[in-house]
Amino acid sequence: MxxxxxxxxxxxxxxxxxxxxxxxxxxxxxxxxxxxxxxxxxxxxxxxxxxxxxxxxxxxxxxxxxxxxxxxxxxxxxxxxxxxxxxxxxxxxxxxxxxxxxxxxxxxxxxxxxxxxxxxxxxxxxxxxxxxxxxxxxxxxxxxxxxxxxxxxxxxxxxxxxxxxxxxxxxxxxxxxxxxxxxxxxxxxxxxxxxxRALFTLEKPGSKNAIGVDSLPEDIRMSNVLTGNDLGRLGSLQSAPTAHETEKFKGSPVFRTITTKHVGNIDKITEEAHKLAHAMISVNEIKQALVLLMAASSMHVRD
Ligand SMILES: Cc1cc2nc3c(=O)[nH]c(=O)nc-3n(C[C@H](O)[C@H](O)[C@H](O)COP(=O)(O)O)c2cc1C
Known part of the structure; x- marks a missing residue:
């Protein structure tokens, strides 16, 4: 600087x-x-x-x-x-x-x-x-x-x-x-x-609760794939996914495809999950994106 x-x-x-x-x-x-x-x-x-x-x-x-x-x-x-x-x-x-x-x-x-x-x-x-x-x-x-x-x-x-x-x-x-x-x-x-096209809209957060970027696990906050705008949108969610939602998502076909493709390679699983989450955020599927990210993150913690 x-x-x-x-x-x-x-x-x-x-x-x-x-x-x-x-x-x-x-x-x-x-x-x-x-x-x-x-x-x-x-x-x-x-x-x-x-x-x-x-x-x-x-x-x-x-x-x-x-x-x-x-x-x-x-x-x-x-x-x-x-x-x-x-x-x-x-x-x-x-x-x-x-x-x-x-x-x-x-x-x-x-x-x-x-x-x-x-x-x-x-x-x-x-x-x-x-x-x-x-x-x-x-x-x-x-x-x-x-x-x-x-x-x-x-x-x-x-x-x-x-x-x-x-x-x-x-x-x-x-x-x-x-x-x-x-x-x-x-x-x-x-x-x-x-x-x-120069104009875009952002909904005012107002007095709604927001989980905040600080509540996201470190591997999500420090992601090389997710942008600052992605983190802003994730942090704007009113509640985080429950442990039950995250666990359940691990059995979903989409998550299984990622984990089977890169079995044992946590970095690759994380990268692919983050890329998919980034795409989901861009089409407004914020909550689902965070469920995916949390599922991948929980594997990180375990390793
Ligand atoms: C888009 C634009 C914005 C300007 N903004 C300012 C400004 O904020 N302050 C300022 O002193 N001059 C500003 N100017 C320059 C004045 O308009 C310029 O000095 C003008 O001759 C002042 O006129 P006056 O002496 O009749 O008041 C700006 C010029 C343009 C084209």
Missing amino acids: SIIDPNNIPPHILHRNLLSAIAPRPIAFASTIDGMGKANLSPFSCFNVFGVNPSTLIFSPSRSGRTNELKDTYLNVKEVPEVVINIVTYSMVEQMNLASTEFPRGVNEFFKSGFTPIPSEKVKPFRVKESPVQIECKVRQVIETGTGAGSANLIICEVLLIHVNDNVLDKTGMIDSQKLDLVGRLGSDYYVRASG
């Missing part, structure tokens, strides 16, 4: 590494106005949601890493503490990228990027018509983390109103991730498109 010590590395290299590692990040397309009412629109991927009571979003227009200049978005929220955070979808990426150009203060990026400004209901900054989710916010607090180049300015926002295009809702009226087609920012010039 290489070690990066933030105190011993030029800030731009640290920045590049951190942004590559902490990714993908959602993008806040922040619409603000200055004290004269001039509109501004810029993307910020140092952004996330932090709670719902009150609903709290935070993004950071940081000081420029090159020039230490403050961004117009930061200056605007200090003058008018309101912002509309518009969500960025794949169909918006080129115009969004254009809007991130470092135009002089006062330039309206709605016009430069070709997005359509529409009035908000509770705040003065405009919404982006083309964005399917537009979030009107008031700025509760701004925290400057430093005064040097690249230091963050945390804009802590409270959500006042959320506008959602019906096209991105599912049958129950909830936002559908597949329909939304979001993009995320990674390091360098990389982005990720969050829809189609």
Whole structure:
């Protein structure tokens, strides 16, 4: 493993590494106005949601890493503490990228990027018509983390109103991730498109019991065949097979085939059992896979 010590590395290299590692990040397309009412629109991927009571979003227009200049978005929220955070979808990426150009203060990026400004209901900054989710916010607090180049300015926002295009809702009226087609920012010039086959689901464990990886015998935990994801799924089972289930499985044709093929060779039996268990886990036969693994493991112990 290489070690990066933030105190011993030029800030731009640290920045590049951190942004590559902490990714993908959602993008806040922040619409603000200055004290004269001039509109501004810029993307910020140092952004996330932090709670719902009150609903709290935070993004950071940081000081420029090159020039230490403050961004117009930061200056605007200090003058008018309101912002509309518009969500960025794949169909918006080129115009969004254009809007991130470092135009002089006062330039309206709605016009430069070709997005359509529409009035908000509770705040003065405009919404982006083309964005399917537009979030009107008031700025509760701004925290400057430093005064040097690249230091963050945390804009802590409270959500006042959320506008959602019906096209991105599912049958129950909830936002559908597949329909939304979001993009995320990674390091360098990389982005990720969050829809189609890029999406997968994982059921939340919640308060259900889980046996845990630590309850599995060592030969299963240290397997050269089973992956970390396999162990995660085995450890998520709510209960382990009983000794009776394991013993009974040893008489099954599938287990007998393995033991007869490699009679006396416990390593081979283990390897084959683990390969079969890996295949079973991939088709969701988790409990059966653990019965097989425990049966093979019990032979290990005996030898
Ligand atoms: C996808 C994307 C994400 C960005 N994220 C950030 C960010 O989190 N913080 C930041 O200071 N600049 C970020 N930038 C750069 C700003 O958008 C850029 O500096 C912009 O010119 C700032 O505009 P403003 O001065 O009008 O506020 C990002 C640019 C892009 C394209």
